[in-house]
Amino acid sequence: MKIPIHRNEPQGIIKNLFWNQQQKIAPYLFIAPFYLLFVVFMGYPLISSLVMSLYEMRGFQSRVFVGFGNFTDLFGDPIFWKSLRNTAYFAVGTLTLQLPIALLLAILLNSKFVKGKNLLRLAFFAPVLVAGVFVAIIFNLVYDQRAGLVNQEFLLFGKEIGWLNEENYVMPAVILTGVWQWAGFNMIYFLAGLQGIRQELYEAAAVDGANWWQAFIHVTLPSLRPVIAFVFVVSMIGSLQLFDLPFILTNGGEPADAGSTIVMYLYKNGFQFMRLGYAATIGWVLFFIIAVISIVQLKLLGIFRDE
Amino acid sequence: MFRLPIDAESFPLGKGPMVMLILFFISTLFIFGRSEEQGEDLEFWIFANTHYEEYQARVPIFEAQNPGVNVQLINFGGTMHDKLLAAMLSNFGAPDLVEVEITSIGRFLKGAIDEVGFVDLRPRLESEGWMDRLVVSRFTPWSYRGRIFGIPHDLHPVVLLYRDDLFKAAGVEMTEIETWDDFIAAGKKATRDLDGDGKVDQYAIVLDRRTESDYFSLLLQQGGGFFDADGNVIIDSELAIETLEFFTALFNEHKIATSVYGTWHGDPSNFAAMQDGKILSILAPDWYVGILKSQVPQMSGKWKAVGMPAWHPGGRRTTTRGGTMVGITKQCENPDRAWELLKFTYFDRPGLVNRYETTRIIPPLKAAWDAPIFKEPDVYLGGQPLGELFIQLAPDLPPRYQNPYWSEGADLLNDAIFAAVTEKQTPREALTDLAEKVRALMAKDRGRWGDM
Structure with missing residues (x-):
């Protein structure tokens, strides 16, 4: 033209x-x-x-400059620390329980011996498609003290455990729910990673006399390193941002803030207590925590390494 | 023949985008043209389904009586309060009328009193003589510093709902119970291990130790509260401490109370425990009876109701729990018209009778109480006229003073109650700590803004 x-x-x-x-x-x-x-x-x-975060709101129109006052208040706030502990508990539980389960499922679905892979893939992935709110409602019934599936059907514990009613059981209940919902999602990443590993590497390992465990340790895991790093970081960030599941499951973090998380505390301060400056401060502290942990993780997993 | 200045072939991105662009322009013209043609719009936000259904059925009558007025009812469900908060913060997009739940109103009262986003309805209520026609104590949850920001939708008096058959089997006649001391004595008889396995099979009462709901109801019954009428913290008063001591003793000393199963009284687990006969009584507001009827219809005929046991002979036999108000926002362009709609939905006798029929909610308008429906026998309660009992108790409803710090206070109160019942702190320690925290928060804010 x-x-x-x-x-x-x-x-x-x-x-x-x-x-x-x-x-x-x-x-x-x-x-x-x-x-x-x-x-x-x-x-x-x-x-x-x-x-x-440098101001505090009062009502809908007034605000006053408080400098780093919100930050100093936050570091002296016991509910913030409790929420941080709960969030860390969930993150550690997720990483140590959910990721190995996801990897195991991926290995099973990648093996030649498992039949009906498509159906199983769909079945494991399906929980991701359910909105967090509905997952929480469903698991509210599952953990039901008297009529719930866990206490009624498994009877593993010999007594009616108040999963959502007793401080010590609240976070384990939230972690298990998270595993149910997200293990299938992470499984897909691992599966994609496993399918990308060249077969020749396994053949070479077999020629060198490696058994399946040695092949897993020396071939599979190193080859999956970028995927593991990605899933690790994304799961960690997701865990630190946990909100809807415990909010509904524990009715706002009760009892005694045992189910409170950082984002839940942020929400409460911002929307329920109308302390928007304080809520923004929590948001920025969370941002720094996520940034630092992510950088450390990526460093430890060797993502910044030149190869 | 008329030809467009551009044809589909020469349109930059082809036919599809051209069609979409034309549709966009036509629909924009239609939408803007349509709103121009309509008369006056009144937007009314609601968060409860039952309220929405009630108003949806009645709004056409209002529109017929007020030609040119178009009422838009919007039911946002549980997220409504957050949307309202955002609309008030941005000073844009709030409705004309809105219903607000009792535990949420505090956050809307923060800041200088003139900055509150609701219209003060006191002048209208007083000039039209509505104050005397409603239960006056019920204005306290919606009032602050002398202004009334909302009209009560309900009263929510509380009764003691009990299993007459199981109490009678334990040799207790609940109609003879007058005070909490009587109840404890009766509860000790009724709380039993029926099969001799060393575990209690039935508890005299179920109470929520996770949240403030039951404890605070008992405190209100005594005339106490978290804040007094002047906004002072009184949750560490001797009355509040004694009430928490009584509350914890029901679990730990008298051992006649069981903690609510699940996360609240409306949890399926709690209903299952009721059906198993594990729970013999519960403190029930009017709305809770409605929930029981819909969620546990198979228990019809098993419950009966009496006024709550009093703290001393001749004392108050009820309290209040929960509630909703309707308010007119300051963003409303025609508060007079909104006031008319408010009166139509809240003060209209046939509408209030219909409300009781569908939800069992007792209206605050005293003139509606003589309707025959309130005297009708209630099948769910074995023929007992429940409405009559509620109306008999309603005039004695305790005040519940509202405060901008209620949300923070209630959150901490939940923790204090749990700490006391699980014996991590004594009731005195738990409430003293709580009161100190809330006072410190208020003092810090006063230091920043002065007394607002």
Whole structure:
């Protein structure tokens, strides 16, 4: 297509300028929508919440500058520390229980000996498709003290355990629910990783006399390192952002804040107590925790290593 | 023939985007054109399904009586309060009328009294003489610093619902119980190990030790509260401490109370325990009877109701739990019209009778109480006229003073009750700590903003 050039008219000079510059301008125009959306929906709220964390709101219109007052208040707040402990408990429980189960399921579904793989894949993945709110409602019935599936059917514990009624059982109940919901999701990542491992590596290991365990340790796990790192970091971030499941399952973190998490405490402060500055502070502290843990994890798992 | 200046082939991205663009313009014109043609809109936000269904049936009558008025009822369910908060914070998008739940209203009262997002309804109530026609104590949950920000939807008086058959089998006639001391004596007879396996098979009462619901109901019955009428913290008063001592003693000393099964009184687990005969009585507001009827219909005829045991002979036999208000927001452009709709949904006798029929909720409008429906025998309670009992107790309803710090306070009160019942702290320690925390929070805010 020919571009008309108007050399001698006054408007033509402007058009010429535009067309001369267009190669420089065009890339910026193409990426502008992303940056525009980023600034409106991410950049502005981020900066705004950072500013908000230095203020405290009172009602709908008044706010006062408190500097780092919200941060010092937060570090002396026992419910924050309890929520942080619960969140860490969930994260550790998730990583130590859910990820090995997900890997095990992936290995089983990747083996030649298992029949009906598609059906099993669907069955393990299906819980992810259920909204967190419904999962919480379903598991409320599962953990029911008298009529619930766990206490009624398994009778593993010889007594009516108040899974959601006694402090010590609340977080284990939340962790088990999380495992049920997300193990299948992580299984898919591991499965994709397993299918990407070259068969020749196993053949070479077999030639070297490696048994299945040695092949798993020396071939499978190192080959899965990037996938493990990704799943680890994503699961950790997801765990630290835990909210809807315990909020509904424990009726807002009760009893005695045994089910309270950081994001739940953030929500309560922001929306129930109308302490928006304090809630923004919790959000920023959570951001730093996630950032530090993620960097440490990636470092430990060797993702920054040059190979 | 008319031709478009551009055809589908030469449109930059082809036919599809062109059709979408044309549809977009047509629908935009339609939407904006339509709202221009309509008369006055009144938006009414609701969070409870039963309320929504009631108003949905009655709004056409209001619209017929007020030509040109179009009422938009929007049921947001449980997320409504957060949406309202966002609308009030941004000063944009709030409805004309909105219903607010009793545990949520506190957060809307934060800040300077003039900044509260609801219209003060006291002048209208007083000038039209409504104050005397409603149960006056029921305005306290919706009032702050002399202003009334909402009209009560309900009273929610509480009765003691009990298993007459099982109490009688234990040799107890519940109609003879007058005080909590009487109840403890009766409860000790009725709390029993029936099969001799060393485990208690039936408890005289079920109470919630996870949240403030039962304890706070008992405290209100005594005339206590978390805050007094002037907004002072009184949760560490001798009355509050004695009430918590009594509450914990029901579990730990007298051993006649069992903790609620599941997470609250409406949990299926709790209903299962009731059906097993493990629970012999429960403190029940009017709305809870409605829940029992719909969730455990198979227990019809097994329950009976009496006024709550009093703290001393001749004392108050009821308390209150839960509640909803309707308020007019300051973003409403025509508060007069909104007030008319409010009166139509809240003060209209036939509507209130219909409300009782479907939800068993006793209305705060005293003029509605003489309707025959309130005297009708209730099949679920073996023919006992439950409405009559509620109405008999309603005038004695205790006040429940509202405060902007209620949400924070209630959250901490839950922890204090649990700590006391599980004997991690004495009731005195638990409530003293709680009161100190809330006072410190209030003092810190006063230091920042002054007395607002």
